[in-house]
Amino acid sequence: MRTALTIAGSDSSGGAGIQADIKTMITNGVYAMSAITALTAQNTTGVTGIMEVTPDFLGEQMDNVFTDIRPDAVKIGMVSSAALIEKIAEKLKEYQAENIVVDPVMVATSGAKLIQEDAIEALKIHLLPIATVLTPNIPEAEILSGMKIENEEAMIEAAKKISENYHCAVLCKGGHQLNDANDLLYSEGEFRWFYGKRIDNPNTHGTGCTLSSAIASNLAKGYALETSVERAKDYISGALGAMLNLGAGSGPMNHGFDLKSDFIEKCGNSQQTCENVLQRDKEV
C-alpha cells in the first residue's frame, strides 16, 4: 500500500488540518501518517487558541515516520513559526523525501492568522525550493509574488513569478476570490487551467487542506502531477457537492460522500468528472 505523511496542525473540529488530511488520504486509498506542528482549539466559527510543538519534537515525529514507514508523498500544511519550517526542511532533505506538496497556510477560512510574519520569509527560503508543488490561494499567491491578483491574467503572471523564483510547480487556486473555482497550474514553463464549476455551498472549511492532501495521495500512488491535480479537483467537487451542513459557521466537507447515488445531481459537475471519480473509487 502506498503511504503519505501530513505535516500540519490539528483542528479540534475535524474539518481542516491533520484531520481533513487523514480523512482525504484514507478516502483516496493511501495509508496516512502525521507529524503535528501545533494543536489548535477551533471550530467552524473561528480559532481560539494555538499551541505549537517544539522544533525538536516535530523532528522526532518525522524521524519516527521516515525510519520506519517511508512516505511516498508528503503534504505540508499549517506551520506557524520559522523554527518549525527550518526543522521540516532539514528533515525532508536528510531523508530525501519525494513528492512534497506545500500548502502555504496563512489565514483560516474564518479569518484567523495561522502564521507568524518571519515564518513567511522562512517558507520562501527553506520550503518552497524543495516543494514539488505549491498550492497558494489568491491572497497567499499575492503575498508570495508581491503583486495584486484581480483577474485570471494576473493569476498566470503571479504563478509564473513564484514558480521561477522558487523553482517549484505552482497551483494557484481561484476558489476564494474569483468567480469560478478555476485553478491554474504553472509547471516547468507551461501553464494549464483546471476548470471547476462553483458549487453553491458556504461550508468550505478545510478546502485547501483537502485539495493538497488529495494531490499528495495521488502523487503517492504514482500519478503524474497534472493527473494528480485533476483527480484532486474531482475529489473536492464531490466532497463539497455532498452538501454536509454542520456547525454554526463555515462547516466541514463530507469525505464519505456517496458517489453512486445522487452525486451528479448534487454536485452538478460534468459526466466526465463523475466517471473519473467513480473510476478512482473502483481502484481504491
Ligand SMILES: Nc1ncnc2c1ncn2[C@@H]1O[C@H](COP(=O)(O)OP(=O)(O)OP(=O)(O)O)[C@@H](O)[C@H]1O
Ligand atoms: N464553492 C466552491 N465550489 C467548487 N470548488 C471550490 C469552491 N470553493 C473552493 N473550491 C476549490 O477548492 C480548492 C481549494 O481552494 P480554496 O481557494 O478554497 O483554498 P484555500 O483558501 O487554501 O482553503 P482554506 O480555506 O482551507 O485555507 C480549489 O480547487 C478551489 O477551486
Ligand SMILES: Cc1ncc(CO)c(N)n1
Ligand atoms: C489546523 C488548520 N490548518 C489549516 C487551516 C486552514 O483551513 C485551519 N483552519 N486549521
